[in-house]
Amino acid sequence: MDCVDQYVLSHFPERAASKRLAKRLAINRKIPAWIEKALLRNQAPSGPALELGCGPGGYGALWSRFSEFTILADIRRPFAMMAAAHGAALVCDAHNPPFRAESMALVAALNLLDVTPEPWLLLGQIDALLMPGGICVLALPYVANFNGPADLIATIKGARPELPHLSYAVLASNEWLPWTVPAGERLVHEYQVHALIARKLPV
Numbered sequence: 278m279d280c281v282d283q284y285v286l287s288h289f290p291e292r293a294a295s296k297r298l299a300k301r302l303a304i305n306r307k308i309p310a311w312i313e314k315a316l317l318r319n320q321a322p323s324g325p326a327l328e329l330g331c332g333p334g335g336y337g338a339l340w341s342r343f344s345e346f347t348i349l350a351d352i353r354r355p356f357a358m359m360a361a362a363h364g365a366a367l368v369c370d371a372h373n374p375p376f377r378a379e380s381m382a383l384v385a386a387l388n389l390l391d392v393t394p395e396p397w398l399l400l401g402q403i404d405a406l407l408m409p410g411g412i413c414v415l416a417l418p419y420v421a422n423f424n425g426p427a428d429l430i431a432t433i434k435g436a437r438p439e440l441p442h443l444s445y446a447v448l449a450s451n452e453w454l455p456w457t458v459p460a461g462e463r464l465v466h467e468y469q470v471h472a473l474i475a476r477k478l479p480v
């Protein structure tokens with residue numbers, strides 16, 4: 278089994294290897310459910326949605342509900358190929374995305390900002406891609422790169438010297454969304470994900 282199959286089987290209840298695991302993974306539906314609810318209350322402008330680090334593309338249908346067109350991007354080709362079932366997909370490095378500035382109405386990066394060695398560059402690119410009034414959707418399960426949810430929120434409001442030009446209004450923030458990932462037959466890791474939806478303020 279390759280890493281992509283492994284990822285899908287261990288993250289998505291619909292594709293879990295056993296009923297027992299499917300039951301455990303059902304809790305992972307809370308993250309997209311929370312995002313959906315928040316986006317229903319806070320519409321993105323019209324235009325395309327882009328998810329960076331999309332993995333197998335499990336969120337593609339969600340973005341399509343709120344955008345004219347969905348683009349799913351991952352640095353690893355097997356993930357992008359699987360994501361192609363859920364939207365237009367491409368292989369690219371999120372730190373150097375091949376799109377025009379301010380061309381996206383929504384940019385999502387779920388479980389990506391805290392695995393990159395260059396979080397400032399990535400956040401700067403997300404900001405550059407978003408049109409004014411556009412929405413960013415971020416999720417961070419690991420305590421890495423940012424000193425917790427308050428630090429991320431301060432960062433997108435321009436408090437960090439690395440990215441002083443960021444100017445966002447936080448529309449919804451939830452620090453305690455459960456995300457379960459099995460680590461073996463009898464062991465699962467449960468993360469508490471911080472998810473954030475914010476609007477880029479016009480300058």
Ligand SMILES: C[S@@+](CC[C@H](N)C(=O)[O-])C[C@H]1O[C@@H](n2cnc3c(N)ncnc32)[C@H](O)[C@@H]1O
Pocket residue numbers: 288329330331332333335350351352353356369370371372386387388389392393
């Ligand atoms: C932890 S997984 C999250 C996948 C998906 N967003 C989710 O929440 O299920 C991180 C994903 O980001 C991708 N990734 C890592 N570094 C990347 C980069 N520099 N550019 C684009 N994708 C990247 C990985 O290949 C992987 O699919």
